[in-house]
Amino acid sequence: MTQPKDFRTQGRAWLENNCPADMRSPLQTEADLCWGGRRFRFQSADQETWLRNMAEKGWTAPGWPREYGGGGLDQEHLKILQEEMHRIGARAPLYSFGISMIGPALLKYGSEKLKQQHLPPIVRGEIRWAQGYSEPNAGSDLASLQARLEDRGDHYVLNGSKIWTSYGDLGDWMFCLVRSDSEAPKHGGISLVLFDMATPGVSTRPIRLISGKSPFTETFFDNARVEKDQVVGELNNGWTVAKYLLTHEREMIGGSGLRPSGEEPLGRIAARVLGLESGQLANPMLRGDIARLEIDSEALGLTMQRARDEVKAGASLGATSSVFKYIGTELNMRRQELLMAIHGLASLDWSGPDSAAGRLPRAWLRSRGNSIEGGTSEIQLNIIAKHILGLP
Amino acid sequence: MLQQSARDFLNRQAPVKHLRSLRDAGGSKGFSREVWAEMSALGWPAMAIPEEYDGLGFGFTGMGIVLQETGRTLTPCPLLSSAMMAAAAIVHAGDDAQKSTLLPGIASGEALVTLAFDEHTHHRPGQVAATAKRTAGGFCISGHKRFVLDGAMSDQLIVSARTDDRVPDGRGISLFIVPATASGITITPCQVLDTHVLADITLDDVRLPAAALLGAENEGLAILEYALDAGRIGQSAELLGVALEAFERSIAYLKERKQFGVPIGSFQALQHRAAVLFGELELCKSLVLNALHRLDSDANEIAATASMTKAKVVETASKATAEAIQWHGGIGMTDDFDIGFFYKRARILETMLGDRYFHLDRFARQHGY
Known part of the structure; x- marks a missing residue:
């Protein structure tokens, strides 16, 4: 090199x-x-x-x-x-x-055929992936999922539904957690399978959020065909793969607690919008909260970097990803709250000509989901308590 | 390796029991000369001092690692006051004569030097009423310095005094190296809440030669702020050690203490609080490491980093040591049990050299809001 x-x-x-x-x-x-x-x-x-x-x-x-x-x-x-x-x-x-x-999961658990088939188009941005994890009755208790995969000899068929599929209506392929053995214990009968969302029997319906936007869909499977070679890892061993994949999702979500690349620091936005008196923001309470957030955000960035330095390239952070998911989402929610406070009454404008189509209030509303999606904050804290701190 | 050997030494020679026995003996000067001599033999005070002045030239990162360990055992010692802060001021601003007179003594641990700057009940290093007037042979200093770290044990003081009262804040302040035994100096020890000893020092027409001036006349505040920032970063390392130890002891207790027939650590109300605190402590570890590296590499831009680090570490350490008492329940409130010492030490480290509010304010100012 x-x-x-x-x-x-x-x-x-x-x-x-x-x-x-x-x-x-x-x-x-x-x-x-x-x-x-x-x-x-x-x-x-x-x-x-x-x-x-x-x-x-x-x-x-x-x-x-x-x-x-x-x-x-x-x-x-x-x-x-x-x-x-x-x-x-x-x-x-x-x-x-x-x-x-899905890429990191394929690299670790995928067959050579699956790697050759799926990884290069991902790198080129040709195929967009959707995640099929949650179900209407399997949220925090994800392993109770019921979407059913049946063996039909030379192929499988899938029936059931998923919810909270991010951009499900724009996805080309789906990685999907399914129940492949209904007799096995809860965690033992789950598989992770891949299929083209254009497959007959796969359909989506957008979910409208409090932000007025629809970044998620419900996804339905009606006798949808899944090829036999599209199982990641071994059949019925999908929970292991799913958990590994989740650590990557959580690390990614944790990044939302950092200041977005190219965006002004919050303190500077506040100074620009509110003006300064004797070189300071006039409201000391707001000023203190902004300083706290900027410090926490900087600290999260340093910590994510430290963790990456400590693991090999591409390796999973394991339970540490739950720390980043929890802190990162809490920080982004605090950040959105502060942006609303900084902009005052103007932050309420939903569709006016100066509101950039209500960007501020919609982002604020959307951020409430941060501590729910990808495993709630409470689930992350359970993971930290059990798997890092070793509490009973 | 340094961390492990420091931990082994401190657990053997100066665990929390050592602090307790100093306290119980009463009339303590704040730390044990015997333990300090052993620390000195290990080279700890020499760590941040350049090799040409008999130091080890390891920089502040190594010092931070050791301070984190003295934080874990709450071992009182003058590493922060003399080997970190005073040494930083002298290395940064001293002339050759001052460096070769003072640094080898600090490095060997035989000489103790401390900064005397606070005059108010709140940390305001830029507000200086002490004066230094020019005389035929040098300077004459008068003033009152309070809450001086290890002030009753030090051989030399580095004193801030106003040399020009026509200019407003910032300039017009100078630093002077003053022997603690100089005529006109009165030192009164003041024991604080965990047996550490600060000093109240009055200077009454103390006459000094011109060579006592440290750095340029009227430019002392910048030097002082640099040394204070080094100290704030060192304190943060120590506080991190205090917080980590209190946290780890408490987690162990959650696993061992049973109520309702089960370990109390099985209750989600406590698990979530522990998990939140764990994350905050991870952030603090990164801030402290980052600050120590910055101090060793980029000393001119250290103010915002020091304030960021101290503000966050103080907030977390204060929470960690308070939670430690709560999770231990009644026994946590007893003097017989050690956990209360962590809470006390955290409060002292927070209050000295600027508390969380001081540093949040300073951080915001550094960032232009």
């Missing part, structure tokens, strides 16, 4: 030449996020170029092995790449549950 110092020089030059100027500014709206997939429409030619350039380099999944299209970087080089992207304010080229969730 290239010496770290040379890698920095070369990486910097490459980014300079390959990151379009428009992709070096903070995200304005959710539509600026590039999710890829069959149905994705690029906002601009620059957005597409940036994805293509990064994908070609393997840097949409920089820590994955080269043989599956990744960048093959170790932890030290990954950190340099992140720093160099941060330096020029580069946007993430691709937001992807493929990269943050």
